Amino acid sequence: MKVLQERSLAPFHTFGIEVTAERIIVVESAQDLVAIWQDEQYRALPKLIVGQGSNLLFCENYAGVIVLNRITGIDITETADEYLLHVGAGEDWHQLVLSSVENNMPGLENLALIPGCVGSSPIQNIGAYGVELKDVCQYVDAVELNTGKPSRILASDCQFGYRDSIFKHALKNTHAIVAVGLKLPKAWRPNISYGLLAQFASETVTAKEIFDEVCRIRQQKLPDPAVLGNAGSFFKNPVVDKTKREQLMAVYPSMPSYEMADGSFKLAAGWLIDQCGLKGYQVGGAKVHEQQALVLVNHAQAIARDVLVLARDVVFTVEEKFAVTLEHEVRFMAAEKETKLAEVMS
Numbered sequence: 001m002k003v004l005q006e007r008s009l010a011p012f013h014t015f016g017i018e019v020t021a022e023r024i025i026v027v028e029s030a031q032d033l034v035a036i037w038q039d040e041q042y043r044a045l046p047k048l049i050v051g052q053g054s055n056l057l058f059c060e061n062y063a064g065v066i067v068l069n070r071i072t073g074i075d076i077t078e079t080a081d082e083y084l085l086h087v088g089a090g091e092d093w094h095q096l097v098l099s100s101v102e103n104n105m106p107g108l109e110n111l112a113l114i115p116g117c118v119g120s121s122p123i124q125n126i127g128a129y130g131v132e133l134k135d136v137c138q139y140v141d142a143v144e145l146n147t148g149k150p151s152r153i154l155a156s157d158c159q160f161g162y163r164d165s166i167f168k169h170a171l172k173n174t175h176a177i178v179a180v181g182l183k184l185p186k187a188w189r190p191n192i193s194y195g196l197l198a199q200f201a202s203e204t205v206t207a208k209e210i211f212d213e214v215c216r217i218r219q220q221k222l223p224d225p226a227v228l229g230n231a232g233s234f235f236k237n238p239v240v241d242k243t244k245r246e247q248l249m250a251v252y253p254s255m256p257s258y259e260m261a262d263g264s265f266k267l268a269a270g271w272l273i274d275q276c277g278l279k280g281y282q283v284g285g286a287k288v289h290e291q292q293a294l295v296l297v298n299h300a301q302a303i304a305r306d307v308l309v310l311a312r313d314v315v316f317t318v319e320e321k322f323a324v325t326l327e328h329e330v331r332f333m334a335a336e337k338e339t340k341l342a343e344v345m346s
């Protein structure tokens with residue numbers, strides 16, 4: 001394990017906001033992780049595991065230890081019907097998707113170009129273009145931080161939901177994810193149900209074609225965090241009941257919505273924000289992206305406060321117009337623990 005001398009967190013989260021931590025430590029094994037939680041010198045300090053920081057907003061300087069997860073290693077086995085991938089939590093998600101497609105193990109192609117580490121992927125059950133991690137996850141290997149006890153949590157016990165899992169609830173802060181098991185059926189069936197992917201014919205399309213198309217659309221639509229700091233979709237798509245959706249449709253007949261399995265409806269947060277005329281709206285160095293209203297960007301050396309005020313204004317404006325409350329998908333970190341927009345701005 002390596003204790004970094006620098007304390008700036010700007011290179012370690014995709015928003016690129018200039019904040020510091022007391023310590024930054026790189027871990028390469030589950031043992032390293034547990035050793036930090038058991039080390040006397042760190043015992044009283046708050047600790048936060050970070051992958052690539054692509055789903056994080058640091059609201060202020062972090063008064064504790066940032067633990068950068070760099071546990072690597074990929075083991076591939078196969079049965080007659082499936083490829084089974086056991087992947088270290090610190091592996092890069094997109095590189096995994098790319099190498100699996102290139103090595104003729106299709107199944108992850110719809111999830112191309114999602115930034116972050118493999119170990120973070122179950123936490124919010126990453127999803128894009130009609131596929132979610134839960135569709136390919138077999139298990140998650142975790143370690144209990146205070147005791148070092150390892151455990152394997154089967155996908156069926158991960159409580160996967162829309163941008164949600166047990167790792168945001170019962171196992172939050174107590175367990176670290178050290179590896180993820182993925183199961184890719186050899187009898188591959190393309191998922192081309194979503195948007196522009198519907199142009200393909202399911203009998204002839206290849207995983208590589210889907211991968212390339214997903215990358216093309218994403219590169220066109222989303223700002224590259226290496227160029228313009230951001231954390232992807234800032235808000236979740238709100239879910240409303242049938243009555244609320246009907247009320248809104250009566251006023252906004254072109255409003256996009258998707259029916260969920262339980263009969264509720266998911267609305268498009270980006271569309272709601274766009275309808276409020278907020279594209280390009282700016283607070284200090286933070287801005288609602290000009291092309292993609294769901295993304296807030298660090299446009300010119302934003303400070304955390306700029307992003308917070310901008311997010312508050314967006315939530316307020318959407319609430320005023322549609323009586324729908326947006327929740328942020330991005331995880332907010334205060335000096336010692338996780339927080340929420342409503343708490344920070346109260």
Ligand SMILES: Cc1cc2nc3c(=O)[nH]c(=O)nc-3n(C[C@H](O)[C@H](O)[C@H](O)COP(=O)(O)OP(=O)(O)OC[C@H]3O[C@@H](n4cnc5c(N)ncnc54)[C@H](O)[C@@H]3O)c2cc1C
Nearest residue numbers: 051052053054055115116117119120126127176177231232
């Ligand atoms: C341009 C862009 C596009 C995006 N597109 C999508 C998308 O299409 N779909 C989607 O679902 N998401 C998307 N995201 C969000 C992000 O990519 C995912 O949430 C990703 O899984 C975060 O990975 P990370 O390693 O950066 O996690 P981090 O941001 O480092 O961490 C996220 C949270 O997980 C915790 N954590 C991290 N690693 C561990 C671990 N090993 N054990 C326990 N806790 C841990 C952290 O403490 C933190 O609370 C996008 C982000 C960006 C910047």
